[in-house]
Amino acid sequence: MKNSLALALALSLSAPFAVMAQNGQLAFTQEHFHHLDVDKDGKVTQAEYRQFMEGAFSKLDTDGNGQLSSAEAGEVLSAEQFASVDADGNGQLSRQEFLDQAMRDFQRADNNADGSLRFP
Numbered sequence: 602m603k604n605s606l607a608l609a610l611a612l613s614l615s616a617p618f619a620v621m622a623q624n625g626q627l628a629f630t631q632e633h634f635h636h637l638d639v640d641k642d643g644k645v646t647q648a649e650y651r652q653f654m655e656g657a658f659s660k661l662d663t664d665g666n667g668q669l670s671s672a673e674a675g676e677v678l679s680a681e682q683f684a685s686v687d688a689d690g691n692g693q694l695s696r697q698e699f700l701d702q703a704m705r706d707f708q709r710a711d712n713n714a715d716g717s718l719r720f721p
């Protein structure tokens with residue numbers, strides 16, 4: 602669960618449909634996948650994923666200071682999840698911390714390490 606929290610939170614934020622995780626693995630619905638696959642080539646590349654997560658960060662950062670406070674992230678992250686993304690432990694999530702977590706999620710989901718995700 603905490604391993605894929607950034608993806609889960611971004612999807613839950615931006616999409617009117619539920620994220621499903623099965624056996625601890627990321628599980629996209631087809632709708633999720635199409636949403637992430639901006640150029641509709643059937644693959645979600647790292648660039649597409651990163652762009653999506655940048656947007657999610659901006660959406661969460663309601664005061665626009667470039668950091669997520671626990672209050673801003675509180676809607677989608679538990680205190681424990683927040684702490685695990687807050688790498689330097691300063692009580693704020695920087696864009697870098699957020700994207701680092703997101704890209705770790707991507708790499709974990711990219712089973713064959715070809716730099717893109719495909720809908721199963």
Ligand SMILES: [Ca+2]
Pocket residue numbers: 638639640641642643644645646649
């Ligand atoms: Ca694509």
Ligand SMILES: [Ca+2]
Pocket residue numbers: 662663664665666667668669670673
């Ligand atoms: Ca903020």
Ligand SMILES: [Ca+2]
Pocket residue numbers: 687688689690691692693694695698
């Ligand atoms: Ca931090």
